[in-house]
Amino acid sequence: MKIKLFLRSAGTLLLAVFFSLYPWQAAALPKITVPDFFLSLSAGTALGEAREFVYSSDVIVSDLVWPMLPVFLLDAEVSAEWKGGLWIETGFSAGIPAKTGTMTDSDFLNQPASDEKTHLSVHDGYLEHAFEWTISAGWEFLLRFTVPKAQKPVSIKPGIGFTIMSYKWSAVDGYTQYENAPGSKNTGDYDAWKSDTAKTNVYGTGITYQQLHWIPRIGVSASFPLPLNFTVCAGFSGFPFTWCNGLDNHWKNGADYYDIMESGFLVEPELAIYWDYSDRGSVFFEGKWRYIGNLRGDTYIVNTSTGLSSLYKAEDGEGSGARFSAVYLRAGVRIRLN
Numbered sequence: 001m002k003i004k005l006f007l008r009s010a011g012t013l014l015l016a017v018f019f020s021l022y023p024w025q026a027a028a029l030p031k032i033t034v035p036d037f038f039l040s041l042s043a044g045t046a047l048g049e050a051r052e053f054v055y056s057s058d059v060i061v062s063d064l065v066w067p068m069l070p071v072f073l074l075d076a077e078v079s080a081e082w083k084g085g086l087w088i089e090t091g092f093s094a095g096i097p098a099k100t101g102t103m104t105d106s107d108f109l110n111q112p113a114s115d116e117k118t119h120l121s122v123h124d125g126y127l128e129h130a131f132e133w134t135i136s137a138g139w140e141f142l143l144r145f146t147v148p149k150a151q152k153p154v155s156i157k158p159g160i161g162f163t164i165m166s167y168k169w170s171a172v173d174g175y176t177q178y179e180n181a182p183g184s185k186n187t188g189d190y191d192a193w194k195s196d197t198a199k200t201n202v203y204g205t206g207i208t209y210q211q212l213h214w215i216p217r218i219g220v221s222a223s224f225p226l227p228l229n230f231t232v233c234a235g236f237s238g239f240p241f242t243w244c245n246g247l248d249n250h251w252k253n254g255a256d257y258y259d260i261m262e263s264g265f266l267v268e269p270e271l272a273i274y275w276d277y278s279d280r281g282s283v284f285f286e287g288k289w290r291y292i293g294n295l296r297g298d299t300y301i302v303n304t305s306t307g308l309s310s311l312y313k314a315e316d317g318e319g320s321g322a323r324f325s326a327v328y329l330r331a332g333v334r335i336r337l338n
Contacts, residue, residue, distance in 0.1 A: 034338070035080040040091070042077075042284075042332025045070040046130075050167060050211055052246065053321035054299075055314070059111045060321070064248075066169045066209055067101025067125040068326055075330060085140045087157065095130025095167075103171045105207070107182065109190050118190040119182060120197075123174030123206060129166065136161025136217070152225040161217045161237070167324075168210035175199040206252050211322060213292060214243040215266055229276040239266045244295050244322055254304040259320035261297030266290070280336040285329075292324040 047070050054062035077091030103125035109118045138159025146153045177199055179191035219237025226232060246259030270288030277283060299312045299320045312318035 037337040040077040040334045042330045044330025048326025051323040058317040069101035072096045088137045090135040093132040113188040117193040121176040123171035128168040134163040149227040150225040158220045163215040165213040171207040231274040233272045258300040261295040264295035295322040
């Protein structure tokens with residue numbers, strides 16, 4: 001009790017001495033500036049694929065390819081830029097539902113004894129939805145270097161951000177090529193698939209599949225103003241950890257596969273060119289490549305008739321995996337709002 005009283009008294013005395021000796025005066029409030037606001041609108045396309053993997057004994061026994069050949073996208077982005085260099089931006093992108101190519105489902109049911117393909121099904125791939133939301137912030141640093149005859153110096157912009165991305169497809173109609181029906185033989189006893197294996201036509205929607213990605217990012221870009229009001233921007237962003245939830249609905253056999261994946265990584269280089277048609281606006285063309293790999297996780301399989309579920313864990317060599325790879329190309333306009 002005496003120790004607490006001593007500490008309280010000593011603290012009060014120190015505060016009294018500090019306030020009596022410090023030359024207090026009214027502190028000047030920091031000047032609050034209004035940022036420049038910009039709106040970007042663009043249209044473009046994504047060319048690539050998403051992959052869905054099923055593992056057994058740490059080898060791939062099923063490989064599903066979901067096409068993006070192409071996916072058409074519409075984008076909107078709002079950004080705020082302060083004179084001191086701070087910038088914040090957020091954007092939303094949506095895909096147009098349409099047929100986006102051919103979906104394939106290949107099985108390797110003789111693994112691990114043999115990596116030969118045993119089953120193949122081919123279907124029309126239809127995009128159900130594609131959504132993406134990104135928010136990022138950073139600081140722009142002007143360098144003491146200017147390209148000859150350019151009006152602005154070169155700058156670099158480090159930043160951090162976060163992206164939520166969701167793609168969903170359906171596999172419709174098509175055919176299967178099975179020498180032996182899945183589940184009819186023991187592992188290692190299936191006949192190998194051949195290109196002339198008899199085709200069996202199938203109709204309707206057989207599978208729907210969704211990937212929902214959670215993507216942190218850090219990155220840096222450099223802007224190089226050029227003569228005639230052109231600017232070239234090159235950048236790179238990435239992160240060593242990403243996450244993804246997958247949902248595969250097998251409508252024909254009444255099973256839903258819930259994938260909870262982690263340990264992915266992001267690689268995303270980009271290049272853009274801007275032309276300022278006035279001091280309040282510009283047109284631009286941008287290209288980038290997004291690669292998300294190494295995703296691995298557990299799978300819950302739910303029987304839609306009985307509600308019973310089974311768990312297949314990655315740490316046991318089972319479960320799921322995924323990959324996403326696409327080239328994005330877009331063109332648009334950027335307008336100053338104030």
